[in-house]
Amino acid sequence: MTQPNSIEEHLDRQAPTVFIMPAVLVVLCFSIFPLIVSLFVALSRLKFVKGGIEAKYIGFLNFKKLLFGSQQYHFLGKFDQLTTTGYVIMSVFVILILVWFYRYFKSINFSLVGTIGRFVVATGLFFLLMLTLINLTTPKGLPGTLVVTLTYVILGVIFQFLIGLGLALLCVKKIRGRSFFRMVFFIPMMITPVGIAYLFRMLTDMTKGPFAPVVMWLGFEETSWAVIPWGARIAVMIGDAWQWIPFMFIILLAGLESLPTEQKEAAIMDGAGSWQIFRDITWPTLLPVSVTIILIRLIEAFKIIDLPNVMTNGGPGIATESLSLHSYFNWRTMDLSGSAAVGYLLMVVAVFICLSFVSLVKKRIEIAQQ
């Protein structure tokens, strides 16, 4: 064996750095600067003067306005007393949390940091749940952009995942035209989001859209989906689902197709029914990839903006306005600090939900897999 050239060897030793540094540097530089500047902007009031922008530091006033002040109805929604069902749900939730803590205290990995982390997660989830219940289930409560976004994200992702999974399960069997279906199902993802928004605006128009005759035939011509808050929200979610189900479908399909069939056939020999096969063989294998795409989709879903913007411009009232849209409306009138404040709150909520999801679900899977 010849002695390797010292330069080559040196380079090879630096390989770990060389491989990862470009990505890390690019993302770091590109993300840190806007992150900091946005934080400054969120903490100040901007004024355009000759020669540039004048920033006056005002502390957390912008955030106060959103959480407690004049924009509270916009961000948090309108409050009302919880109904009895609401109290019941909250109590069940609290009990579950207590059980969770109890199990944690009894486990081996007990630590102070872990407790604090779990406490934060529990508190956060508690408040979000209460807010959602107050906004959506009480007679006079109305959701603000926070709860509307959560609805889009959670309901949307669940719905998209289930349908994507269903389609993938159907497509994995040996049916003719599989490739055709795969190609066709992939199409919605290729259209630009702005285009999809206008497309759905066209499709859902009550006078000139293609479904107008159907609506008339059903007798609904006196009302319009755009006037009913939940109708409008569902329309937005349908558009979102249409666009993103292909993403779930394609990746779940790949996961399913990589499943070795011998396991399944052995299970059938042993007399297992198809539900049991799904539960014990298919689902565990799909679990990791499901978690990955759900996480990716969660992150992207928080930023939903084009659909509510084009279809209803955030209406009726503020029923379909998402956090990102709220931020955009502020920004459009050059209220940069208000826009940045909403953006930061969005980031906090999204990070919270994603982290909770990751730590609660992903960890458990990885442990189970080992």
Add this chain to the structure above:
Amino acid sequence: MNIWQQITKKRSFEDSSVLESILSYLILGIWAFICIFPIYWVLVTSVKEPHVVNQGPFYIPFVDFQPSLHAWEFVFMQESMNTLRPFFNTVIISLISAFITLLIGSMAGYALVRIHYRPKIVSIACFILILILAILLITRMGLDWRMVLTSGTAIFLLFIFTLSRRFKASLGNNDIGFWMISQRILPPVVVVIPVYIFYQQLGILDTYLAMVITYVAINIPIVVWLMRDFFFSIPVDLEENAALDGASRYRIFTTIVLPLTKPGLSATFMLVLILCWNEYLLSLFISMTDTQTLPLMIASMNTTRGPQWWYMSVIIILMIIPVIMIALFLYRFIVRGLLVGAIKG
């Protein structure tokens, strides 16, 4: 046997019974219709005249209404400069960005799978603080010291929160991964003006360079995450054997790992291409005359007169066609890729 038994009978596990087949085809057919119908509607709208669009839904050209190519003519002839230039820009910028992102991102993804990083928290914190200071000095915005203090503390706390579970002095690969993907969370709206100012100070507004850098930076996290899964599936032994034979990491990467994950690379390339192709807000701000892209054209069709559905439809179709063509081309790789990349997570 009776009818019910006949249609639910299965010959073997892999085969479906008649009932299952019919149900499957029905559901798949319905979904295919749902996917295709909107596209059809866009096509049909692009050949309608304005008054036909406004009168109400007309479904089939020549049968329900007289089609006209006025919208196509307008977009391609009258506004040709306005359409061809953005089209050209979109193609070039997306392709270049996708390539570069793929390169950098897959390197990082590979590294996160094979190499164990243990960056010390302290060093990271210091690095970032120094970066912050450098930025402050560069921009010299004359900031209020209270602002600096508050934001500095806030950011520091943010990082503490993210790493609270790891009280050891270092992080792991998973944290790097999560940090990367969390960069996608902040909505572009908040980021636009700082980015605009950033590029303006550097003097590269309205240049391809600025667009490509932006798109690369925002898409690297996705590439890293997806490629990680693909690299996982490659047996370590192959690489270990090659290393024993004296190959450097670079050679292993380029000659062994990459070819094996060609399918995964194609799939990810497709995804990143679509993301760059369709990006709206950042491109709106960074571009002025030279680098306008197609999504801007679609949004422009919504004028004070209301959306010009016919022109918009033409541009939507114009935007889809190249992507479909590239998808068809890469299709073979993608299918195989998603199959081979046994995504074990």
Add this chain to the structure above:
Amino acid sequence: MFKLRNKMISGIVIAVVTLLFTIPAVHAKKYDGVTVNILTMEAPQIKGPMVKRAPDFKKLTGATVNIIGVPFADIYPKMEADFATGTNSIDGAVFAPQWMVDFIEPGYLEDLTSKVKADSAIEWDDIGYFFRSFSSTYGGKIYTIPLDGDFHMIYYRTDLLDAAGISPPTTWEEYTYIASRFHGQDMNGDGTPDYGSCISKKRNAQAYWMILSVAGGFIQAKGTGEGMFFDTKTMKPLVNNEAFSRALDIYKETTKYAPPDEINLDVGDTRGLWTAGRCALTLDWGDIGTLAIEKGSKVKGKTGAAILPGSRKVLDRSSGKLVSCDRARCPYAVNGVNHAPFAAYGGWSGAINTASSARVKDAAYDFFSYMAQAKQSNVDVTIGITGMNPYRVSQFENLSNWTNAGFSKASAENYLGAIKASLNSPNMILDLRVPKNQRYQQVVLDTEVHRFLSGEISKQEAMQRIEDGWEEVTEEMGRDGQLNAYRNTLGY
């Protein structure tokens, strides 16, 4: 001999070279080599006519004019970012004069008063009084050149009203009566029931101008200088009173006689409905007139225009109550009805960036002047797709341009008559143009009115919230500064 020949040759060479240099100089145009970048909306409207005429302008003056288009909603942020960060890549912009205060206060826009005074070709006095005295000026100085005249009118189906023997509405009560009368009838012969009134009420679109059009006649009566938004001494919003309450009632009532998804329709949709013949009444800018005669329109020759309906009662600002009109209170009332045509949006106008070089600024001004001159402008306003509506007196005195474009004589007279009545009204309402006017209108007014329409909040709550919201913006921006700006726009 040799020397002489050399001298001759060099002499000839020098003569030829000099000639070559002078010939171009003789034909040099005023702005040779100058490039002007103008930002405006990316659309066939407004941008289209400018792009069409830019080559002619180049032939005349040698200046290259680049028209840059961005989506409509993004013009304001793009301009602000370009000026405020010192990028200054745009030399001029064609935008809503309503926004101009936001750009004048920090000193971004060029004062054009002297240029206009020295320019005889533009025939400044031919431009409607309102547009040249209020719309283009701030604090007495001219900052923009009008290229388009924007104000609201109502339109009615002449065939329907004539057949029923009803004259066009002059008050809002009459408007709602006519709408209820015709609602549900089939107006375009396709067998489906149609609508009495189509008004665009979509959020974050153009709806906030519509409610102001309805409220205007109740609030302003003493001329443009009175203003309709704030009290001119205290900057108190004029939105929480009987007048605005009445306006909201009427606004909500028209929804009863409208398409079911009216609160999600923007102007594009309502105009589509109008040309498809599905509405008896509508409220809109001047575009309806030119759209109605386009190919495929079902209402060609059936579209009538009228000045914005008014009210017999106006707001008494000290008490907040509605009081009947008399000669003192409503000096401009017609037949006892106070009309207040609303110059919504203000009309696309061109302004110039102070930071550009002097020569570029001159070239930009000349281009705007060229576009605004009667020879070009009078033709552009007759064509629907230009998006330009009349604003010059000569434009509606001369019928031939209009009949050439496709109007019938009767329609042209009717349309132009309504425009004339509106333009000549001394009580025309100037759109709000204090700094950050978009926050007042688009963020506060629009959102609260839409919530009221969709039933989320009551009328009382809506008015209170609008008042509180406006007060909050005024406080944030600085009450004195805002009051000063408001008074400046009204010509004080």
